Amino acid sequence: MPHYDMRMRPPAAVIEIQVIDLVSGTAEHVPAKLDTGAAISVLPQTTVETLQLIQTSEAAFYGYDGVLTMRPTYYVGIEVAGYRIPVIEVTSSRRTDVLLGRDVLNRFIVTFNGKDLTFEMRDP
């Protein structure tokens, strides 16, 4: 079982994923934090710039403080835990890691063992 990332305070379940531009096929490896609170996944702004992703839609997002913000969304492919998801809709913000939201997590059996600081992510 993978261990939590101990550099996070407190430690968090982080997994390396690949974000794939559906037009060019270009991919980037990015660390992704498993976030069951996020309805959809969030890419770092730098990944959008590196892959030259084209914004295709927009939606309103409300944060922990209840403030609504319009954000662009993008369609990308991802590869996570050895599985390829052909297309998901994501948004972007100024972060250094991906937030892997329920749009992705709900396709897997995810087990968090907080006592042991390990987790497992597998596709049934």
Add this chain to the structure above:
Amino acid sequence: MATSKIIKEVHAAYALPFDEKQLADHPVVLERHGKPVAVVIAPEEYQAYCEWRDADAWRRAELDKLRPGREAFQRLLPELLRTHRDQFVAIHDGQVVDSDADNLALAQRVIARFGNEQVYIQKVCQQPRIFELPSPEEILNASL
């Protein structure tokens, strides 16, 4: 050829008496003739503000690129509400080019067909889609 210049009287420099320690508690508002003209904040706060402003400018620029598609969508919305309610539509060059109840299937088809060209995909409904994103944003610089 001679040039003429107007000699102006030099105004007195403004004095700005305040205790820097105040900035740790609250910003200092500078007023002239009873109206606020500037606000002085601590350098750490200014740094955090600049980062927020840059991120917000980037978000706005990304949204701005969607403007032609958004405007076409809003123009077509009354008719689309009758013909495609609760479906997703793809708009290219001001026209609906495809639709589907599944936005992911639609996106795959549209990207395969139009590649890097700007296409606007949106759900046909009165209100914008709303997603929950409660995770706090990453703060790169902050002061207590």
